[in-house]
Amino acid sequence: DQQVKQNSPSLSVQEGRISILNCDYTNSMFDYFLWYKKYPAEGPTFLISISSIKDKNEDGRFTVFLNKSAKHLSLHIVPSQPGDSAVYFCAASGSSNTGKLIFGQGTTLQVKP
């Protein structure tokens, strides 16, 4: 049974608009949530994280929102740029000092010029 789910396999947005990527989880014991980005022929790269004690974390154009009651998190990219086109993975961890991550299936984002 998948503990972390990304139900949208793909998303297409226009350059300059907002991209919203969603992720749902089932395990209420998860303590940290992450987003990773992956370009073709490269490994995933860490993008942004959020602790379960927060509901928002912002880093430049990227903001992650956490709704613990709904067991849902989302990644907002504003404004979207063509270079943001990649696969985005949501992941969850039981604590900050363990590297045991549970990943979602990924969402392919295409930002059109």
Place this chain on the structure above:
Amino acid sequence: ETGVTQTPRHLVMGMTNKKSLKCEQHLGHNAMYWYKQSAKKPLELMFVYNFKEQTENNSVPSRFSPECPNSSHLFLHLHTLQPEDSALYLCASSQEGTRAYEQYFGPGTRLTVT
């Protein structure tokens, strides 16, 4: 070399072959990981090594045998694989401690078992 490197990048092997995947990290990290990514599936954690000691084996079949001789190198020895083992194998490293979730990945080895 910087970051996390993996060799080979592509590997085709028969079911009776024995091969090894190599991973090297140049980041001074003390934790290393093997992940498997099959088509249309999430990344699956296979093994975790902290300070050269295996701390996680995620019910991986014994035909996959990891080895971590030091904190910078990680191997995955493969023998008598099955076609369903064809996948992208990713290595990652991180610093054990307060940001162990921030993992640095290599480019992966694309494995095809014929």
